[in-house]
Amino acid sequence: MDIKSSLHQIKEKFKGNKFAPAFNAFHTFLYTPNDVTKGGTHIKAADDLKRTMNMVILSLVPCLLFGIFNAGYQHYAAIDAANGVIREVSLFGNFINWENFILGAIKVIPLVVVSYVVGLTVEFIFAVIKGHEVEEGYLVTGMLVPLIVPVDLPLWMLAVAVIFGVVIGKEVFGGTGMNILNPALTIRAFLFFAYPTWMSGDKVWVHGAVERMGTPEAISGETILGSYAQNQEIMYSLYDMFIGFIPGSVGETSKILIIFGALFLIFTKIGSWRIMLSTILGALFMGLIFNQVIDFGLITETSKFYGLMSVPYWEHLLIGSILFGAVFMATDPVTAAQTLKGKWIYGFFIGFISIMIRVFNPAYPEGVFLAILLMNVFAPTIDHYVVEANVKNRLNRLKIKSS
Amino acid sequence: MSKDIIVKKGLDINLVGDAEKTLDISKHSKFHSVYPEDFHGVYPKLTVKVNDNVNAGDVLFYDKNDEEVKFVSPVSGKISEIKRGERRKVISIDILADKNIQYKNLGELDSKASKGKIIEYLLSSGLWPFIKQRPYDVIADHKVSPKAIFVSGFSSAPLSADLDFISKDYQDKIQTAIDVLSKLTDGEIHMSIRKNSDSTLSSLKNITTHNVSGPHPAGNVGTLINKVSPINKGEVAWTIALQDLILIGSVIESGKFSSERIVALVGSSIDNPRYIKTTIGSEMSTILGKGIKDNSRIISGNVLTGKQSSINGHLDYYSNTITAIAEGNDYDLFGWTRPIFDKISTSRALTFSWLLPNKKFDLNTNTNGEHRAFVLTGSYEKVFPLDIFPMRILKACMYNDLAEMEVLGMYEVAPEDFALTEFICVSKQPHQEIIRKGLDEMKKELG
Numbered sequence: 072m073d074i075k076s077s078l079h080q081i082k083e084k085f086k087g088n089k090f091a092p093a094f095n096a097f098h099t100f101l102y103t104p105n106d107v108t109k110g111g112t113h114i115k116a117a118d119d120l121k122r123t124m125n126m127v128i129l130s131l132v133p134c135l136l137f138g139i140f141n142a143g144y145q146h147y148a149a150i151d152a153a154n155g156v157i158r159e160v161s162l163f164g165n166f167i168n169w170e171n172f173i174l175g176a177i178k179v180i181p182l183v184v185v186s187y188v189v190g191l192t193v194e195f196i197f198a199v200i201k202g203h204e205v206e207e208g209y210l211v212t213g214m215l216v217p218l219i220v221p222v223d224l225p226l227w228m229l230a231v232a233v234i235f236g237v238v239i240g241k242e243v244f245g246g247t248g249m250n251i252l253n254p255a256l257t258i259r260a261f262l263f264f265a266y267p268t269w270m271s272g273d274k275v276w277v278h279g280a281v282e283r284m285g286t287p288e289a290i291s292g293e294t295i296l297g298s299y300a301q302n303q304e305i306m307y308s309l310y311d312m313f314i315g316f317i318p319g320s321v322g323e324t325s326k327i328l329i330i331f332g333a334l335f336l337i338f339t340k341i342g343s344w345r346i347m348l349s350t351i352l353g354a355l356f357m358g359l360i361f362n363q364v365i366d367f368g369l370i371t372e373t374s375k376f377y378g379l380m381s382v383p384y385w386e387h388l389l390i391g392s393i394l395f396g397a398v399f400m401a402t403d404p405v406t407a408a409q410t411l412k413g414k415w416i417y418g419f420f421i422g423f424i425s426i427m428i429r430v431f432n433p434a435y436p437e438g439v440f441l442a443i444l445l446m447n448v449f450a451p452t453i454d455h456y457v458v459e460a461n462v463k464n465r466l467n468r469l470k471i472k473s474s
Numbered sequence: 475m476s477k478d479i480i481v482k483k484g485l486d487i488n489l490v491g492d493a494e495k496t497l498d499i500s501k502h503s504k505f506h507s508v509y510p511e512d513f514h515g516v517y518p519k520l521t522v523k524v525n526d527n528v529n530a531g532d533v534l535f536y537d538k539n540d541e542e543v544k545f546v547s548p549v550s551g552k553i554s555e556i557k558r559g560e561r562r563k564v565i566s567i568d569i570l571a572d573k574n575i576q577y578k579n580l581g582e583l584d585s586k587a588s589k590g591k592i593i594e595y596l597l598s599s600g601l602w603p604f605i606k607q608r609p610y611d612v613i614a615d616h617k618v619s620p621k622a623i624f625v626s627g628f629s630s631a632p633l634s635a636d637l638d639f640i641s642k643d644y645q646d647k648i649q650t651a652i653d654v655l656s657k658l659t660d661g662e663i664h665m666s667i668r669k670n671s672d673s674t675l676s677s678l679k680n681i682t683t684h685n686v687s688g689p690h691p692a693g694n695v696g697t698l699i700n701k702v703s704p705i706n707k708g709e710v711a712w713t714i715a716l717q718d719l720i721l722i723g724s725v726i727e728s729g730k731f732s733s734e735r736i737v738a739l740v741g742s743s744i745d746n747p748r749y750i751k752t753t754i755g756s757e758m759s760t761i762l763g764k765g766i767k768d769n770s771r772i773i774s775g776n777v778l779t780g781k782q783s784s785i786n787g788h789l790d791y792y793s794n795t796i797t798a799i800a801e802g803n804d805y806d807l808f809g810w811t812r813p814i815f816d817k818i819s820t821s822r823a824l825t826f827s828w829l830l831p832n833k834k835f836d837l838n839t840n841t842n843g844e845h846r847a848f849v850l851t852g853s854y855e856k857v858f859p860l861d862i863f864p865m866r867i868l869k870a871c872m873y874n875d876l877a878e879m880e881v882l883g884m885y886e887v888a889p890e891d892f893a894l895t896e897f898i899c900v901s902k903q904p905h906q907e908i909i910r911k912g913l914d915e916m917k918k919e920l921g
Binding site: 075078079095099100101102103104105106107108109110111112113114115116117118119120121122123125126204206207208246247248249338339340341343404405407409410411414458461462464465466468469472 | 487489632704706707708771773777778779780782797799801802803804805806807808809810811814817818819820821822823824825827837838839840841842843844845846847848849850851852853855861862863865866881882883893896897898899900901902904905906907
């Protein structure tokens with residue numbers, strides 16, 4: 072008997088059993104089920120939610136791989152810098168090599184594993200309790216989480232945050248499709264407010280920086296944003312920022328790979344190009360306003376806001392996580408605005424507010440995740456007003472008729 | 475008079491098994507069955523018993539909610555069985571049909587008959603059930619005068635009967651029906667015709683034709699209504715299918731309830747897709763004959779909106795198409811991630827139907843994935859031409875918010891308008907069922 076029919080028999084045996092969803096979750100990864108349409112359309116299009124979510128994961132894989140190498144590279148680069156050795160980065164020389172990969176993998180892979188194992192366990196438990204199938208939403212969340220945290224984050228903290236994020240951020244609202252806040256960002260927000268020393272500052276962004284603190288081997292773990300916020304000199308070229316040879320959260324430093332991911336999502340028609348574009352426009356607009364403020368001399372070099380305000384408006388896209396947020400976070404269809412017009416407004420404000428928080432809150436100089444969470448909350452309101460216009464048209468039609 | 479309508483949003487689904495334009499005559503179907511369930515919302519009260527003899531046109535049952543709406547026998551013969559289900563609900567009325575059909579004389583309709591007389595005639599002769607209304611997509615209320623009547627003159631749904639072909643010999647009957655029905659509305663009768671087609675329907679008089687271009691659902695009557703005169707609260711529009719206009723016209727002309735109908739036999743499971751002339755209620759096994767593949771699903775209607783039937787089933791009262799496609803009751807190894815070339819998709823998520831715009835696909839009934847919560851946004855709108863937010867209204871129906879359903883446009887829609895969004899739904903949600911339940915709830919609460 073082949074695998075297909077033996078699995079089929081197990082499935083039939085478990086039918087109606089409490090643990091059927093758990094078995095089915097694995098079974099359906101091997102075989103798309105033998106379900107046939109019942110009532111309604113007799114044929115269905117090829118795509119299901121698994122395929123859709125899988126495309127998002129595929130688009131994130133390059134960022135993850137780059138993040139692994141970068142974790143290793145930044146560590147060794149910081150040590151060199153502390154010893155006064157000047158490094159010239161070269162992609163196939165001192166960046167893509169076994170040394171970087173092994174160190175990076177040792178740090179990053181456990182983050183991925185913890186994120187998935189803990190998150191999916193929570194999902195399975197809820198699926199079994201509530202008796203529905205395991206939804207695919209966490210497959211993407213679980214991939215996003217390790218990419219948006221500092222590399223040295225203790226694994227137990229991640230586990231606690233994931234449980235909090237999935238339970239409070241999603242399941243209490245009714246599970247996938249019902250949540251108001253982006254689960255991955257809820258997890259990050261939990262970490263940020265519960266363990267701030269591990270989530271911000273000038274030490275956490277490079278592996279080893281925290282544990283070497285105060286020792287003779289101390290190294291820097293500062294990001295570009297942190298340097299700007301303290302009005303320091305920036306040591307990285309635009310090329311470094313674009314390719315991603317800079318410290319930062321695990322997977323969000325490489326702008327070029329994020330752009331590749333974005334193009335893939337737009338091409339497959341899964342990501343909303345409207346949200347991506349409008350977020351970028353919002354960020355540029357806010358950046359431009361700050362540049363004008365500097366140009367008019369309203370803020371001078373003595374101000375603590377000077378450093379970030381004076382960043383050329385387009386350079387904001389190359390630093391921090393605005394691009395990653397625009398492409399992979401803001402576009403989460405469940406928590407974003409759902410109407411086409413709403414998406415433009417929603418995205419624009421994400422970009423706008425992100426840069427505002429970035430400039431005015433130099434203690435934690437990145438505002439993207441807060442901006443997205445804030446707009447998640449307002450997305451239903453935006454949609455409400457867009458739909459209201461349609462409703463009004465309908466009522467007006469009636470009035471014109473009856474008058 | 476004719477006007478142009480351009481439909482931009484939608485999706486043409488090209489399938490294998492389109493009917494060749496040849497007409498066969500079906501063999502005599504020994505048994506005919508009428509299923510009260512075909513008439514949505516009707517509570518049947520039988521007027522016949524087993525072993526009664528009936529003529530074609532004799533009343534079989536009427537609607538308990540509105541006793542004037544009669545449902546008549548499509549053939550003459552003896553009532554052989556009345557099948558009942560739970561709580562004695564009538565499932566079907568089976569008639570052992572005569573070879574030579576005897577007709578009840580329904581009388582003639584005076585060409586100068588008043589509105590009241592016409593309605594009375596249509597009710598008593600069993601023609602009324604062919605007139606449907608919106609809101610609610612049910613058999614029309616004869617006490618309310620519609621603002622207009624809408625007829626679709628072409629079909630854009632996948633593998634459905636070519637209305638030009640089935641109507642070309644019946645222009646006079648259609649004209650008769652139109653002339654009579656036009657007296658029942660203060661407005662006009664609107665008909666949609668495929669733009670740049672040489673449809674004989676365009677020469678009909680007493681009617682406003684609209685030249686419609688664009689992908690499915692361009693041919694749906696709901697699309698026509700939405701583009702011509704969307705239904706506001708308190709308004710009623712009637713819809714009649716073209717094949718039913720032919721039947722109405724022929725009854726008015728002859729005084730006999732002739733249930734003859736040309737039906738398209740389509741789909742990849744049919745060896746020789748073609749047209750066939752048969753009668754309403756005929757057995758599927760007689761109509762289809764032998765040329766059917768094993769493990770097929772037989773559908774009375776098209777693949778998007780039809781009813782699941784079987785080889786033991788019967789042609790329902792409203793269908794002009796019988797479809798047979800393969801059942802998809804098999805597993806697909808890594809079906810959720812492998813590249814797909816042989817199925818239709820509106821995304822490009824390693825699905826390649828976008829590269830093959832002219833390919834005819836052989837789709838089966840597999841759901842291609844499991845039921846999930848609504849997640850994706852923005853995709854339904856691309857195949858939904860009505861000025862309505864599809865996901866909003868579906869969700870309003872799911873949580874039964876009548877006030878919201880009303881303002882979002884529930885009066886304008888029918889389940890069939892949501893067939894395409896259901897087809898492309900990655901969450902495999904039953905859109906048509908959700909809308910049907912929502913409409914029923916609204917009708918119950920608001921009348």
